[in-house]
Amino acid sequence: MKIKDRLLLQFLVLFAILLLGVLASIYVVTDKNRKKEFNTRLRDRAVTVAQLFLAEDNLPSEKFKDVIKKYPQSLQGEIVRIYNKDYQPVFIKDNSYQWPNAIIHEVSLYGYIAYTDGNRQVVGISYRDNSGDFTILISAIDVYGGQAMQQLLRVMLVSFLGSLVITFLIGHFFSRIALYPIKKVIREIRIVRSMGINKRLNETNKGGKDEINELVVSFNNLLEHLEQSFIAQSQFISNASHELRTPLTSIIGTIEVTLHSEREKEDYRKTLELILSETTNLDSLLNSLLELAQANIDVDKLQEVRLDELLWQVKDEYSNNAPVELVYNLTPDSRCYTFSGNRHLLFLAIGNILKNAIKFSDQKPVTCTLSSQHKKTILSIQDQGIGIKEEDISKIFQPFFRSFNANGYAGVGVGLSLAEKIFRLHNVTITLYSQLGSGTNVIIEFPHDH
Numbered sequence: 001m002k003i004k005d006r007l008l009l010q011f012l013v014l015f016a017i018l019l020l021g022v023l024a025s026i027y028v029v030t031d032k033n034r035k036k037e038f039n040t041r042l043r044d045r046a047v048t049v050a051q052l053f054l055a056e057d058n059l060p061s062e063k064f065k066d067v068i069k070k071y072p073q074s075l076q077g078e079i080v081r082i083y084n085k086d087y088q089p090v091f092i093k094d095n096s097y098q099w100p101n102a103i104i105h106e107v108s109l110y111g112y113i114a115y116t117d118g119n120r121q122v123v124g125i126s127y128r129d130n131s132g133d134f135t136i137l138i139s140a141i142d143v144y145g146g147q148a149m150q151q152l153l154r155v156m157l158v159s160f161l162g163s164l165v166i167t168f169l170i171g172h173f174f175s176r177i178a179l180y181p182i183k184k185v186i187r188e189i190r191i192v193r194s195m196g197i198n199k200r201l202n203e204t205n206k207g208g209k210d211e212i213n214e215l216v217v218s219f220n221n222l223l224e225h226l227e228q229s230f231i232a233q234s235q236f237i238s239n240a241s242h243e244l245r246t247p248l249t250s251i252i253g254t255i256e257v258t259l260h261s262e263r264e265k266e267d268y269r270k271t272l273e274l275i276l277s278e279t280t281n282l283d284s285l286l287n288s289l290l291e292l293a294q295a296n297i298d299v300d301k302l303q304e305v306r307l308d309e310l311l312w313q314v315k316d317e318y319s320n321n322a323p324v325e326l327v328y329n330l331t332p333d334s335r336c337y338t339f340s341g342n343r344h345l346l347f348l349a350i351g352n353i354l355k356n357a358i359k360f361s362d363q364k365p366v367t368c369t370l371s372s373q374h375k376k377t378i379l380s381i382q383d384q385g386i387g388i389k390e391e392d393i394s395k396i397f398q399p400f401f402r403s404f405n406a407n408g409y410a411g412v413g414v415g416l417s418l419a420e421k422i423f424r425l426h427n428v429t430i431t432l433y434s435q436l437g438s439g440t441n442v443i444i445e446f447p448h449d450h
Contacts, residue, residue: 003182004176012164012167015167020160026156027152027153037145039121042114042138042140046124046137050127077141079097080136080138081098082136083099087135099137106124107125107137108133112125112126121139121142124136201223250274255271303341304339311326311350311368322361324366325366327369337377337446342422349418350381357385357440366384367380368380368381377448378445380441381441382441386436388440389404397420397432400414429444
């Protein structure tokens with residue numbers, strides 16, 4: 001079932017329940033008031049009967065004449081009985097219907113009762129006269145009231161069905177209007193699918209906060225992310241193939257030249273050393289590529305990592321007697337610098353940055369400062385190396401990119417790209433500041449988990 005039809009059906013059912021509840025409440029209240037009003041008429045009729053038969057000598061003549069005028073105005077199907085204190089009928093001698101003694105006793109006990117017996121309503125009153133205590137019971141059928149309630153029921157039924165039909169038509173119309181933006185988005189998504197991922201949906205309500213606009217913005221952001229991922233993947237494959245082809249071509253060329261003619265033993269040794277060097281570089285490149293690909297897989301293996309201990313282990317692993325200084329500006333609460341992440345990947349990322357700092361510093365001091373602040377922990381790795389040109393800073397995290405002044409140093413340009421990717425997967429911010437010839441400062445900001 002389509003969303004439009006499901007919403008329409010749900011709204012129609014809800015409206016039907018509410019309307020049925022309102023109509024039923026009106027009917028019940030109206031019927032209750034009808035019965036109450038008819039009981040009042042029955043009570044007045046019972047008083048009139050009592051005054052006619054019992055109170056003639058107690059009433060002024062004019063008022064008694066009014067009683068005589070009212071008495072013939074009987075109700076539909078009226079039955080009246082007067083009982084004395086011995087529960088015997090008096091004044092009206094008609095044995096066609098008699099009330100049980102229990103009812104008569106209840107009236108004399110409470111002074112007034114009212115109840116329904118089938119389609120009849122019954123009222124009983126106690127009447128005290130100078131002749132004694134009497135009980136008057138009267139019942140009648142509210143014919144006109146019943147007909148009015150039946151008419152009201154028919155009107156309510158017709159109104160209920162008519163309202164459902166009208167609500168269905170109006171709901172169908174407005175559901176089409178309400179869901180039109182979604183249909184428009186669906187059409188645009190089909191166009192994007194057919195024309196390419198570089199297309200974007202139109203944001204008709206720019207700056208708005210309705211759900212449709214949020215959906216469009218989110219989908220456009222997803223397309224942007226996918227496009228950038230595809231571009232990055234394409235560039236990665238292109239760069240990786242180029243970087244892999246270079247050492248392989250060198251190895252193959254060296255072997256072919258060596259095999260072309262007989263060589264001295266020393267020439268074969270030099271050839272093997274060159275092949276070993278190129279193979280070692282190729283192995284390093286392959287390991288870097290595998291680590292770059294593995295970062296997405298292992299990021300979910302999280303554990304609590306104390307950054308001060310991790311930094312010390314990174315220094316111990318990668319410093320190789322280089323002048324690396326650790327500076328800690330931390331609070332006593334270790335939770336402030338404990339981070340939830342993949343320890344191996346974080347070790348690899350920080351290690352790559354420290355290795356670069358050591359490599360490009362030429363034995364000049366490297367300072368690693370770990371500071372805990374209110375909502376984050378900051379790691380600063382400051383070197384005094386060759387630095388980076390300003391126009392190259394924006395490219396430094398791209399895979400296989402190397403600045404012009406780094407060509408004299410070993411490496412394939414994957415370390416910083418891998419570190420940036422690992423930090424991004426951990427929601428860690430990395431920022432690089434550098435000046436050519438004056439060193440580089442890498443700022444890594446870890447958000448607090450607690």
